[in-house]
Amino acid sequence: MTPPPGSPALAVLGSTNMDLVAYVPTAPRRGETVTGSAFRTVPGGKGANQAVAAARAGGAVSMIGAVGADDLGARLRVALTEAGVHTDGLRTAPGASGIAHIVVDDEGGNSIIVVPGANGTVTGLADGDEDRIAAAGALLLQLEIPLAGVLAGARAARRHGVRVILTPAPAQPLPPELLSLTDLLVPNEHEAAALTGRDDPHEAAAELLTLVPEVVVTLGAAGSLYAVRGAPPVVVPARQVRASDTTAAGDTFVGALAVASGEGCAMPEAMAWASAASALSVQREGASASMPYRAEIDALARSGPLTGSGPLTGSGHGSRRKKLNPGS
Template sequence: MPAKIVVIGSLNMDLVTRAPRLPRAGETLIGESFATVSGGKGANQAVASARLGAQVSMVGCVGSDAYGEQLRGALLAEQIDCQAVTAVEGSSGVALIVVDDNSQNAIVIVAGANGLLTPEVLASFDAVLQAADVIVCQLEVPMQTVGYALKRGRELGKTVILNPAPATGPLPAEWYSAIDYLIPNESEVSALSGVPVDSLESAERAASQLMAVGAGKVIITLGAQGSLFAHGQSFEHFPAPKVKAVDTTAAGDTFVGGFAAALAAGKSEADAIRFGQVAAALSVTRAGAQPSIPLLSDVQAFAAS
């Protein structure tokens, strides 16, 4: 049986515009295209884990609007268990995304129904958590819910992964003991550690700062520079596969989902990181969030080429 992964987090409808560049404050640009695409960090990571070989359950909230039905339907189409995706009154979460000609993006998120994923809602699906091998969380749902999920995951003896996105400052100190793998990107690790990250050397300093306050194993995703795996006194750099980027949206989510799927399937940490990096590299060669996430067969073919 495939490894079981439970993703606790957000489901958003992404409203994606492409423009020559990102707008400056007060500026109006003429866009090149517009699309609505199922997204949200939680849902993206669930889809990535499912496409990359895992058996996945999603825990989250959607609104009573048309977006809610579409978001749930997109997960069901990936054979993701949605018994813990709860419909609540009001609007679903949305993300307003602008992608420029250099494939960089700027994103504004409105939580909507994601803000109603409370610890009480999560507790009502404890059987789903108990059935998991790996629990994956992010920060697009209420912080108290994330804290509850991390603590409960540790109580149940599960492998716990936190992708601290979006991060605006340090994490609660008591969280670190419940996290097996902390996976931030450059901007997130800068916010968490207070160390500006723009190189491998500064990434090592930031990881050291996080481990000094209680973090165990830290994987910093560095875009085209690959990733840095920090644990104990060791630092290991994994260069990124070379590809031509079209859209970086959901690349980090694809890495997290791929890493989780590979780790849950029994791969070593290093092999799981490499697997996640190939999946993320393939995702940036395609537009959109969930539409860009590759299949297991795509990753296997790329690795064999």
């Protein structure tokens, strides 16, 4: 990808956590104790992860959210600043910062417990936040802060004509108003199934297009699916690598995708570039610590074209599961 001059301005409204990561051969079952091989504390949270990913990919990024009045909060602020993220919109709330307890097994899989802490106080915009959103080309949202805060950000973006990119994670019922304010929805295949009741990504994307104008469904090792109203869906394959830690793969993809899209790339090209970023991240341990820099992404993206890109054909007979009812 050859970007035009200048860095796309992005705002991220979301969570900032300290990840407490334990590495184990096999994740423990209920009631079981296992011996781990390593433990790390790594700055994370879906909002901060996407901010760091976008900044390292070449975006000019402003983070909006909250950390606690504790040592973890100070460390999180420093980590974001060192990653090149503007933190004027990162407020300090009384009490503890958010944390995520993450168990990573030898296959690179993970299980996560999130304790929101200060993130739970982000129920609306603070002074200056609307200006930060208005100055951006796109606003990145996730669901690790209260929905009231997510909606406040989306409304501000709509008032100023700013593109809204929503990652619906953790999966939960979405208010119809939030969907109406979303320009691009980026669920993984499990979140898409939870939202629609459709296990088949082709069918899930088609149903989601009745709610939002554009959808990118990430499919793990199978790549990602782009669907837009009025055109056939396209699947972009993933780069095949051996994963050691998939914790921040999705956030890395979204951050890089927002940068490439903001630079004017067509969506399939932006997805292929974001796939290269994600492929680099899963080969490294940690969340924000695993995220690649622009030069690394460009180098991998230039290493050879992806094969198999083209229309995704579906049988039309995918199984149905119970979907999440829209929120009130």
